[in-house]
Amino acid sequence: xxxxxxxxxxxxxxxxxxxxxxxxxxxxxxxxxxxxxxxxxxxxxxxxxxxxxxxxxxxxxxxxxxxxxxxxxxxxxxxxxxxxxxxxxxxxxxxxxxxxxxxxxxxxxxxxxxxxxxxxxxxxxxxxxxxxxxxxxxxxxxxxxxxxxxxxxxxxxxxxxxxxxxxxxxxxxxxxxxxxxxxxxxxxxxxxxxxxxxxxx
Amino acid sequence: xxxxxxxxxxxxxxxxxxxxxxxxxxxxxxxxxxxxxxxxxxxxxxxxxxxxxxxxxxxxxxxxxxxxxxxxxxxxxxxxxxxxxxxxxxxxxxxxxxxxxxxxxxxxxxxxxxxxxxxxxxxxxxxxxxxxxxxxxxxxxxxxxxxxxxxxxxxxxxxxxxxxxxxxxxxxxxxxxxxxxxxxxxxxxxxxxxxxxxxxxxxxxxxxxxxxxxxxxxxxxxxxxxxxxxxxxxxxxxxxxxxxxxxxxxxx
Numbered sequence: 001x002x003x004x005x006x007x008x009x010x011x012x013x014x015x016x017x018x019x020x021x022x023x024x025x026x027x028x029x030x031x032x033x034x035x036x037x038x039x040x041x042x043x044x045x046x047x048x049x050x051x052x053x054x055x056x057x058x059x060x061x062x063x064x065x066x067x068x069x070x071x072x073x074x075x076x077x078x079x080x081x082x083x084x085x086x087x088x089x090x091x092x093x094x095x096x097x098x099x100x101x102x103x104x105x106x107x108x109x110x111x112x113x114x115x116x117x118x119x120x121x122x123x124x125x126x127x128x129x130x131x132x133x134x135x136x137x138x139x140x141x142x143x144x145x146x147x148x149x150x151x152x153x154x155x156x157x158x159x160x161x162x163x164x165x166x167x168x169x170x171x172x173x174x175x176x177x178x179x180x181x182x183x184x185x186x187x188x189x190x191x192x193x194x195x196x197x198x199x200x201x
Numbered sequence: 202x203x204x205x206x207x208x209x210x211x212x213x214x215x216x217x218x219x220x221x222x223x224x225x226x227x228x229x230x231x232x233x234x235x236x237x238x239x240x241x242x243x244x245x246x247x248x249x250x251x252x253x254x255x256x257x258x259x260x261x262x263x264x265x266x267x268x269x270x271x272x273x274x275x276x277x278x279x280x281x282x283x284x285x286x287x288x289x290x291x292x293x294x295x296x297x298x299x300x301x302x303x304x305x306x307x308x309x310x311x312x313x314x315x316x317x318x319x320x321x322x323x324x325x326x327x328x329x330x331x332x333x334x335x336x337x338x339x340x341x342x343x344x345x346x347x348x349x350x351x352x353x354x355x356x357x358x359x360x361x362x363x364x365x366x367x368x369x370x371x372x373x374x375x376x377x378x379x380x381x382x383x384x385x386x387x388x389x390x391x392x393x394x395x396x397x398x399x400x401x402x403x404x405x406x407x408x409x410x411x412x413x414x415x416x417x418x419x420x421x422x423x424x425x426x427x428x429x430x431x432x433x434x435x436x437x438x439x440x441x442x443x444x445x446x447x448x449x450x451x452x453x
Contacts, residue, residue, distance in 0.1 A: 002253040003216055005301045007294055010258045011286045024251075024261050026286060033422040033446050036310050038429035038439045082263050083249070116439060146426055184309030197249075198307060200211030 017087070020077055022192035025085040032084055033146050036180065040116035040145075040166050047150050049134065051099050053171035054107035059099075063150065067136075069094045074133055076156035078163070079192040091154055093135030096127045099170065107172040111179060112153045112164035119179035120164045121188070122155060124172070131157055134167060159190040159197070214251060214302040215239065219295050220274060225362050229328060230292045231267060231278045236303065242270055244335040245312040245417065245445075248277065248305030252287055262287040265331040265419075265445075266306065269338035278362065280328040311417065311445045315339050319415040321349035322408045324398070324428045326420025330362050332445060333419055337377065341370055348376040350408055354398055354424065356385040380406045403431050410436035419445040 013021065021027060044063045052058035061069070074091045110127055112120045126132070136143050136151040143149035148165025155162045161181050182188050187196040195201060221233040246266055253259040262285075268276035281292040295301075313321065313336040321340065323333040330353055340346045355361045361381065371379040382394035382402070394402065408414040416437060418428050425446045432442055 002214075002251075002257070002259065003300045003302050004255055005252040005290070006299050008252045008254050008290050008301075010252065010254050010260050012258060024249075024259075026260060026262075033426075035444060035446065037444055038433050038442050039426060040439065083261055146422065180310075185307060198212050 020087055021085050022079055023195045024197075025079055025083055025192065028084040028086055031086060031089075031147065032080065032082070034080065034082060034161075035146075035165065036118065037116060040114075042115045042145075042150055042166060044150055049099075049151065049167060050169040051103045051172070052169060053111070054105065054174050055172050056104035056106065059102050066094065066134075066151070070098060072133060074135070074154065076154070078156050078160050081159040081161060081186065081190070081192075081197050085192075090139050091133065091135040092137035093133040093151070093154065095130065096132040096134065096170070097130065099134065100124070100128060100172070103172070105172040107174045109173045109176045111171045111173055111177050112162075112167055113169040113171055114164050115166040115168045117180075118164055118166070120153075120162045121173075121177050121179040121182055122158060122162050123176070123189075126158060127155055131155065134170075157191070159187075159192050161186065162190055212304040212307070213238075214304050217250075217301050217303050219297050219299045219301075221297055222295060225278060226359055228292070228360070229278060229280045229362050231276050232291060232295060234275045234277065234303075236275050239275055240306070242266055242275075242306035243312040243314070244270060244339045245332045246306035246308045246335075247332065248275075248303045248307060250277070250287065250291070251302045251304075252290060253302070260286050263307070264291075265335070267331045267334050267338075269335055269342060271342075272338075278328070278331045278334070311419070311443050313339070313415075313417065315343045315346075317415060318347055320408045320412050321347055322414040322416040323349065323351045324407075324416065324418040324420070325351065325353045326424030326428075327355060327360065328362060329418075329420030329424070329445070329447070331419075333417060334363055334366075336417070337367075337370055340377070341373070341375070346375055346377075348408070350378045350380065350406070352398055352403070352406060353379065353381045354420070355381065355383055357383055358386075358388050358391065378406075398428065398431075400431050400434065403428070404435055407432070407435075410438075413441065416442045417445075418442065420447070422446045 050060040077087045079085045132155040135154045152165045216237045218235045223231040251261040267278040279291045
């Protein structure tokens with residue numbers, strides 16, 4: 001039995017909105033920023049995105065090459081482990097199906113590696129099949145540095161810390177290698193609908 | 202084969218009883234809590250608080266821990282977000298004897314270990330001082346603490362949190378310097394700084410990069426972004442600068 005907090009009413013959402021909000025989450029209208037350290041400065045003329053690791057042949061794209069890849073417009077709900085959710089966020093970028101399809105992956109997992117040193121891990125199965133993108137545009141404008149620009153990973157089916165900012169490399173792995181937060185108390189998988197926030201959830 | 206020793210169990214929801222409350226300023230209150238089964242924490246960590254209404258509706262939010270590890274009671278210091286769902290209840294409604302739930306401690310990065318010999322450089326914007334206060338309270342209780350500086354930026358004198366306690370810690374003469382600035386309005390006789398901390402302020406008031414401080418910055422996003430950028434520009438390596446941001450969402 002949960003403990004009832006005397007006099008607490010709370011703020012209820014309409015049922016159609018409630019159905020889109022995972023357990024323990026609440027809606028926000030703006031876009032909070034959470035990062036473990038300073039925002040890295042990444043110059044576009046030095047920026048590259050690589051797909052490497054357990055792959056037949058690694059690939060690397062410069063900014064103009066990346067921008068020339070087939071692009072998608074994506075509208076998704078995002079969920080941060082700090083309990084905020086934001087509905088119908090609009091992004092543009094390149095599907096991981098395309099990026100991974102270019103290298104013939106021979107592993108089971110992916111580690112997103114970032115400018116600044118941040119990492120996040122996830123099963124390949126979670127980021128293929130139209131479930132993940134490398135995005136460089138948010139709400140019609142270039143992705144701001146504090147939100148991960150020039151480009152970040154977007155994996156809306158997992159908590160947002162998996163959607164690594166300042167993406168530099170996607171490394172395919174044959175074993176599951178816990179990333180930055182996954183080694184620091186946060187759940188290795190991070191499914192918001194199962195409320196997998198922390199170790200042991 | 203048992204589970205690995207460093208893997209904790211699931212963070213369970215723990216029953217909380219409010220023992221006492223203390224008004225820090227018109228928007229901020231400290232809750233002194235008895236938490237059944239509290240496992241202890243490290244300075245800088247936070248908890249998730251869950252409130253449940255009579256019909257079973259519940260809401261949860263994260264709040265920084267203000268008390269030092271090992272204190273007899275857990276203290277949370279909460280700022281009211283005017284359009285918030287949980288913080289107005291915690292700041293305005295809760296009284297001793299009330300109950301809710303929390304789980305934690307959470308966070309393995311924005312934490313300070315009292316054994317660390319590196320100088321400690323703390324930068325706080327507004328209620329971002331709360332997790333840094335846990336570090337200063339812990340530091341005050343150890344022998345031969347490392348040199349430390351707290352740069353605290355508040356909007357006005359009324360917005361300062363922990364002002365008296367910080368003045369007391371500063372006066373101990375144990376190697377801590379507390380420097381305050383007020384960014385909007387300062388009362389007559391204000392002896393601290395005015396305006397936002399800028400490059401010159403950080404260069405003269407902070408700990409130089411050559412002394413290899415460990416830096417913790419907590420506050421609103423704009424504050425954290427600008428302070429971190431300035432420190433990087435002054436030669437502090439990014440991996441010595443740890444950040445915790447809140448907002449711009451008034452989501453508490």
